Amino acid sequence: MESKEFDESCVDQFASAMKRKLAKKREEGRGGWSNKEDCPKDRLIKMMSDQFDKGDPINVANFAMMLWARGEGTAYSKDQSPEQAYACPECRSDMTPSDEADRELKPWYCHECGFNEPEALP
Template sequence: MNEKHRHWRVSVETSGEQIVAIEPEMLAGREISEADEDAIRTAAHHLLAFIGDPAPQPNLEVHPDDRAVDRFASAMKAKLAQKRDEGRSGWNDKEDCSQLFLSQLLREHVEKGDPIDVGNFAMMLHQREERIASLLETLQGE
């Protein structure tokens, strides 16, 4: 990062209440509502316009599916960051982390009931262009 721009902060507020604050290596805020998402999106477009970026006008009529995927992806990223901080890594290394192992973890986390973990394991397999191993394959092991 350019030393000149090392310390910066963007904060979005509505009616004097902070929705979100973003700094290098930090994201803070409250649980985001649909109205908050609209405010953040509008603020981002105004920031881009301020520097002359010909950004499209915000579409405040975002489909609920797209909103849900954005919120889910945000929760997935937060969980991945937490696990990285705990020393977890290597899902993208097929030599150290097999398709079968990721599939087993995905199935275990289905039983645990955390959709964020399940989504992250599904993302890992998807990005490796692999399928979820069948239950029989996971039971038979490697």
């Protein structure tokens, strides 16, 4: 197979895998990434960054696609740190990583209203 054909075949297969993963996540109730107010750029970047350590390139690619489709890059805003990238679904305040010494708290906690994310985000 020629280089161009191989490249295009790989891209087609990868895009299909991305679509399957997006469909699965929609069925699980995920969505809203296109709304910049409800899902700020820095939150998407943090979610994408977390996927590198999890090892699934399809997840990384889907978050990159979301940013690309919104016309945004992959660099955090100058005033934003990765830890501040999650907003509480209850009060919209920044969620922060829980204190690992407190086993009662889940991975993400809102100090404003006390909301406790039941599992690691995303």
